[in-house]
Amino acid sequence: MFTENETQVEWKSVKNYEDILYHKTDGIAKITINRPHKRNAFRPKTVFELYDAFVDAREDSKIGVVLLTGAGPHTDGKYAFCSGGDIDVRGHGGYVSDDGIPRLNVLDLQRLIRSMPKVVIALVAGYAIGGGHVLHIVCDLTLAADNAIFGQTGPKVGSFDGGFGASYLARIVGQKKAREIWYLCRQYNSAEALEMGLVNCVVPVEELEAEGIKWAQEILAKSPLAIRCLKAAFNADCDGQAGIQELAGNATLLYYMTEEGSEGKQAFLEKRQPDFRNYPWLP
Numbered sequence: 141m142f143t144e145n146e147t148q149v150e151w152k153s154v155k156n157y158e159d160i161l162y163h164k165t166d167g168i169a170k171i172t173i174n175r176p177h178k179r180n181a182f183r184p185k186t187v188f189e190l191y192d193a194f195v196d197a198r199e200d201s202k203i204g205v206v207l208l209t210g211a212g213p214h215t216d217g218k219y220a221f222c223s224g225g226d227i228d229v230r231g232h233g234g235y236v237s238d239d240g241i242p243r244l245n246v247l248d249l250q251r252l253i254r255s256m257p258k259v260v261i262a263l264v265a266g267y268a269i270g271g272g273h274v275l276h277i278v279c280d281l282t283l284a285a286d287n288a289i290f291g292q293t294g295p296k297v298g299s300f301d302g303g304f305g306a307s308y309l310a311r312i313v314g315q316k317k318a319r320e321i322w323y324l325c326r327q328y329n330s331a332e333a334l335e336m337g338l339v340n341c342v343v344p345v346e347e348l349e350a351e352g353i354k355w356a357q358e359i360l361a362k363s364p365l366a367i368r369c370l371k372a373a374f375n376a377d378c379d380g381q382a383g384i385q386e387l388a389g390n391a392t393l394l395y396y397m398t399e400e401g402s403e404g405k406q407a408f409l410e411k412r413q414p415d416f417r418n419y420p421w422l423p
């Protein structure tokens with residue numbers, strides 16, 4: 141979210157997009173929503189670009205942590221992480237793209253952020269509002285600047301997110317607080333967000349990116365497979381069959397890495413019966 145000289149690492153721009161910026165450095169990808177004139181509201185194109193960058197980060201085995209943030213401050217001095225769907229292009233049935241088709245494609249992005257086996261950290265300076273608030277909710281961790289403001293607006297502007305935006309929010313802050321956030325559409329400052337467990341820490345705005353890099357580097361020193369399985373385990377608790385699929389996929393991946401798993405494959409390729417007798421039925 142800040143210029144490259146203000147960070148302690150050397151960011152390399154990866155690809156040119158219209159609505160976002162995409163950078164990488166050792167082990168870390170940084171994805172920045174770049175529409176500060178609209179408090180970083182997303183239109184369908186923004187979401188397609190975010191999805192594309194997140195897929196790239198997921199597929200890059202050198203990347204372990206993704207920082208998601210918003211460009212700013214805007215020329216009026218205000219910061220925003222994201223103010224949700226771009227209301228100017230909201231049509232009948234969703235947010236309308238250049239092709240004239242209304243879409244709710246942010247739901248695909250929410251699922252990708254949640255299910256990708258990398259740690260996604262939201263760096264929130266300024267407003268995280270509406271669908272922008274849900275975006276930080278679905279990230280693994282949220283680091284807030286001292287100027288961060290959180291809230292939902294759905295019942296005020298004629299929308300709502302009954303998925304992760306409601307149920308997962310309630311898992312984080314509790315049922316009563318989640319209902320308050322949605323029913324009253326109030327705004328909460330960073331201290332209140334910390335108090336209700338909505339964010340992991342609060343730092344001065346000028347230190348936000350450096351703090352994100354620090355957290356990312358601490359995570360990168362840990363075991364990738366352990367973190368991968370933990371993320372899937374946390375998700376499995378609330379994601380039903382999809383969560384179990386994710387967790388079980390990791391069990392399959394680990395099994396492929398064993399000699400016992402390879403024996404089945406080798407036997408097939410060598411056109412012989414598999415011999416599993418050397419592998420114990422552990423208690």
Ligand code: S0N
Binds near residue numbers: 179226227267270
């Ligand atoms: C963020 C707020 C509180 C900032 O207030 P502030 O600082 O007073 O600035 P403003 O003067 O209001 O804004 C500055 C300029 O930015 C434009 N702008 C701000 N937000 C948006 C926006 N969301 N869309 C379009 N433009 C925006 C202002 O118009 C202004 O422009 P100028 O300078 O030209 O006048 C305040 O701005 C605010 O409250 N914003 C609106 C927040 C909001 O209600 N967002 C939409 C909520 N709904 C969603 O996000 C959709 C949910 C969703 O995506 C979804 C969920 C579940 C299932 C499917 C979907 C789906 O639809 O895909």
